Amino acid sequence: MIPDRDLPNGDKNSLAPSSSPSHIPVLLIEVLEIMNPSPGKNFIDLTTGPGNMSKALLLANAPDGKVLSLDCDPRTVTEQNSNLAEFGSRSIRRCANFSDVLEVARAENFLEVDGILGDLGVSSIMLDHPEYGMSIGHDGRLDMRFNPELEFSAYELVNNLPEDELTTMLRGMDEKRFGGRIARSIVRARANRPIETTGELAEIVSNAIPKRFHPKRIHPATKTFLALRARVNLERESLEKCLGDAGEILKGGGVFAIICYSSFEDRIVKAMYANNRDRWERMTSKPVTPGNDEIERNPRSRSARLRTYRKIA
Ligand SMILES: C[S@@+](CC[C@H](N)C(=O)[O-])C[C@H]1O[C@@H](n2cnc3c(N)ncnc32)[C@H](O)[C@@H]1O
Structure with a gap:
């Protein structure tokens, strides 16, 4: 000490x-x-x-x-x-x-x-300000870039990545069991119109994981958000x-x-x-x-x- x-x-x-x-x-x-x-x-x-x-x-x-x-x-x-x-x-x-x-x-x-x-x-500033677009708790337009000058944001990834790439990305972030289901749900949801906000994405992911498998202490979309953030910011x-x-x-x-x-x-x-x-x-x-x-x-x-x-x- x-x-x-x-x-x-x-x-x-x-x-x-x-x-x-x-x-x-x-x-x-x-x-x-x-x-x-x-x-x-x-x-x-x-x-x-x-x-x-x-x-x-x-x-x-x-x-x-x-x-x-x-x-x-x-x-x-x-x-x-x-x-x-x-x-x-x-x-x-x-x-x-x-x-x-x-x-x-x-x-x-x-x-x-x-x-x-x-x-x-x-x-906490980044988590608490919706304009960073990275928080499950504060609804904002999907973004997640640490630096706004980066070429693409989470919005582009969520709305454009092919399903197999989304699955690989999620499994690589320890979302082993439900990575495929989450990717499928994202692709299905964006077929109608783009997924715009962190709130919409959190809900899609949450609904893709059966309730009985929802983690107790963290939001079910936590690993998906982390996977996207890590990919956006390399x-x-x-x-x-x-x-x-x-x-x-x-x-x-x-x-x-x-x-x-x-x-x-x-x-x-x-x-x-x-x-x-x-x-x-x-x-x-x-x-x-x-x-x-x-x-x-x-x-x-x-x-x-x-x-x-x-x-x-
Ligand atoms: C947990 S906060 C640091 C808080 C700070 N230690 C304090 O107590 O005031 C992490 C910071 O790291 C920055 N950061 C994350 N990845 C970075 C990177 N690859 N290069 C430079 N800064 C980065 C984020 O923008 C964020 O401001």
């Missing part, structure tokens, strides 16, 4: 009020314990979102440590500015996909860093590329911490370690997960798994 006095503002509870009101950071204390930020250390935040974790690192590595903060969603800029502008030139912010982290780090002369952090997936490909490059950017002994919220991401991270044991040392044998307190405070944290690795010098 890091002693409380070493945490930004001096105590654990002080972290909460400094968070963005629209996104509660997940496993923040645990991330800080692992990254061990102190004056002069430099970090890369691959998935800055509203900037809560970058801010915590910048508070702890003052007066001369820096953080290079990436995010591929240009719409997070306003939130990031309100959290990070106060740090001046110690906070370097770039709108970029983390698949390009090596190129960005080289361009910024930001190599040999002490730590790299990835808090994958989406922020999430697997971006993560694999980034994991391959992280070792080029960290210094020997540097720390790589990554929080996954779904098993497809976690499998990619575990494979990276399994295939490169000469390069990485695991810092904890099991993933760190949120405690009951955190889950109660922030139910969206419940699926988080933090894995951490040290680059072998």
